[in-house]
């Protein structure tokens with residue numbers, strides 16, 4: 001990793017809005033985007049498709065080492081992700097795969113296998129990286145680190161609305177439990193736990209609109225990196 005590349009990290013719990021904000025900030029700045037959660041989701045999905053034992057760390061580590069993935073953009077600007085040549089953009093976004101990603105994310109061998117792949121995203125003119133350990137482990141010398149959070153109730157409500165908007169079945173009480181369990185697992189694992197970096201700026205989006213969060217992050221980026 002070169003320290004000359006400007007890097008903005010956005011970490012935080014599930015449903016805090018990291019992905020939404022990271023994508024829009026990267027678009028505005030014209031920088032590259034690393035959605036690190038997608039990599040953990042891809043390892044989980046690949047493991048499910050190979051019928052691996054969900055607890056088999058060695059097998060998931062090998063999957064992570066050999067991950068054959070390609071990222072692209074659909075004509076409408078949406079994401080397109082191929083796993084071993086198959087388009088999986090929708091399949092990796094299910095709650096089941098998110099849960100699987102949280103499990104494989106607790107495996108040290110998987111994290112080690114994905115580390116350099118993530119660092120390779122740091123390319124000129126700059127990188128916006130979102131996840132759980134972007135500011136603490138993957139890019140510890142990033143020049144701007146944001147920890148984006150929101151109350152557990154608000155995050156469950158956002159996820160509920162997101163699923164409903166996609167025409168999917170959703171149950172708010174069940175989602176709240178799932179989010180609480182994912183928070184617990186991601187924050188309590190011994191390796192690269194979800195937590196703010198010591199030098200991260202905390203943005204609590206509980207009562208903020210997406211546009212307000214975007215404006216705040218762009219303001220912080222302009223102050224740190226200049227207006228370009």
Ligand SMILES: Nc1ncnc2c1ncn2[C@@H]1O[C@H](COP(=O)(O)OP(=O)(O)OP(=O)(O)O)[C@@H](O)[C@H]1O
Pocket residue numbers: 012013014015016017018019020021037098158159161162205208209210213
């Ligand atoms: N400030 C906000 N106010 C209202 N809704 C929001 C806000 N930020 C994000 N959302 C909505 O909440 C949902 C979850 O956002 P998003 O997927 O970006 O979260 P995330 O932190 O990346 O979650 P995960 O880590 O689980 O992928 C989306 O439907 C998004 O449009």
Ligand SMILES: Nc1ccn([C@H]2C[C@H](O)[C@@H](COP(=O)(O)O)O2)c(=O)n1
Pocket residue numbers: 014036037038040041098101102105106130131132133134182186
């Ligand atoms: N840097 C990261 C990113 C993600 N994970 C794990 C833990 C999450 O619950 C899961 C899914 O992430 P999402 O796509 O919802 O952001 O993947 C991680 O351990 N480290």
